Amino acid sequence: MATPTVTRPGATTVGPGPALGALGPRRRPRRGLGRPDRQLVAYWFLAPWLIGILGITLGPMLYSLYTAFTSYNLLTAPKWVGLENFRLLFQDPQFMQSVGVTVKFTVISVPLxxxxxxxxxxxxxxxxxxxxxxxxxxxxxSLLGSSAAIAILWITVFSQPGLVSDVMSFFGVQTGSLIGNPGTALYTIVVLNVWAFGATMIIFLAALRNVPREYYESAAIDGAGRWQRFRRVTLPLITPALFFNLILGTVMASQTFTSAYIIGGATGGPAGSLLFYTVYIYEEGFANFKMGYASAMAWLMLLALGLFTVICFATARFWVHYGDER
Amino acid sequence: MSYTSPVSAPRLFFLFRLKPVRLRAFQALLRHIVVICLLVVILYPIAWLFVASLHTGESAALMGVGFNFNHLSLANYGSGLTGSLDFSRLFLNSLLVAVLEVIGALLSCTMAAYAFARLRFPLKGPLFAVLIGALLIPGQVLIVPQFILFYHLGVVGTYIPLVLPHYLGIDAFFIFLEVQFIRTLPRELDDAARIDGCGHVTFLLRVVVPLSLPALATVAMFMFINSWNDLLGPLLYLSNPHLYTVPLGLSEFIDNTGQSSYGGLYAMSFLSLVPVAGFFLAGQRFLVQGIATTGLK
Structure with a gap:
């Protein structure tokens, strides 16, 4: 039951009560947390974030959209070249290589x-x-996986002599250096990504705990076996977690940098087999100072990941089941 | 009990005709064995790294897959932290950057999260949509334009480009995480505070912050770990070796390392993992809850 002293929208002179008003000389009492529907003070709290979103996120993004159409080396003013950067990109074998490496890595490691x-x-x-x-x-x-130290450890694990080649030679298989071999180098980073699977697992675990027990019980009564219970009960109910992990995993995998850079170096490792997209952006933008070219690459990546996310969300209603809908 | 387990002991074990209770105990034991074997495989490289870091000279590189406990010493740690490598400075640099970034993220994210979670204001909906959009922008897309910006501001070569974005709420995910948490605090708190004539700043500091400590701890730990592991940022912005952070130092180190100094490389690598593991183990309850809940809800 509302008392007459409660502040209503539009009421300007109604205050919390006489006790507070009596403290100061002003008749109009302090409003405390303010009128509930127009708390403009919120903008003070949002100020750092607003400055950030305009100044170091959206602003620079728009600027880089512009530089993507220019030739720019930081020292002289950007020169408009139209679609030249994009034309060059698709003729650049290293760019194609980096796309190939990144897509191959993502497609193999994320499902694994x-x-x-x-x-x-x-x-x-x-x-x-x-x-x-x-x-x-x-x-x-999963916390250590993105560190330089683990990438260094990985070199030791997969080169020759190294932990894996030691174990394999015990079984009579000579692997040689898996990191020095262009055919296998990428898979060592796939293994690194799989090794760091814990964060993904935790999210699945939380989802599994939310599956109501009764569903399994009624499924068992209906004669569903283990596999059917998994396929028909568990899997549909954890699709939100699967959806989340798929998007997050893809975005993270396609941005792999530290391990690729430490293991393969700035040039992308043996025969370009570790030339990840981000490594190539780094090389072109910050070793060769081709800012326009690097901006074009960054925007293509944004578009590709954006497209992937949109497709995921667009198809979500066909395969992602949220608990409240039946 | 085991309804939730589609993958457990294969049906083969029914052949043993164990009593159900025995069978269940046997299945549980089997599960433990599988899990522990996996853990050993997963954690073995880290244990190996530690033992190898205690070997000096070439023997570190030549230890092989087994553990060799002969001639262990802490010499690599001493020589790595001091002398020409001087990793102690790098560790201090990394610590400084990480602490500054944690403070920045806590300040800016808590402020923004309070506004989104507790206040009503014009354009709230569109702004929240912007926040969600920012969540989906891959960070690496921004490196080129941000570098151009900081280059023109003349701060390349300092810690400002690394630290400043965190004071301006670049960590959209942390804001989102805190919004989700602060939203769950009971509305009655706001009413009580309003009746007491409590302002927003006091309410935030005295009520919201103390009640949101699990979320804040999650943010602080993730921010620390992200900052501690970051290689790309320091690689782009730092050129003076006196300002190098640990990942950058390790990356340079491995480029100039022959087999003879692998011991030092291993020692510094292992040492760089300790703060991350320590932070996590100290606050793992918060962290695991944090990602599990915010990931889904």
Missing amino acids: VLVCSLGLALLLNTGIRGLSIYRTLFYLP
């Missing part, structure tokens, strides 16, 4: 990470004891 992390999440979601310890230990690599 999804399958491994879902598999382990299912295994850990069986009421296993010590879940929190296991979860913590599995999660740890």
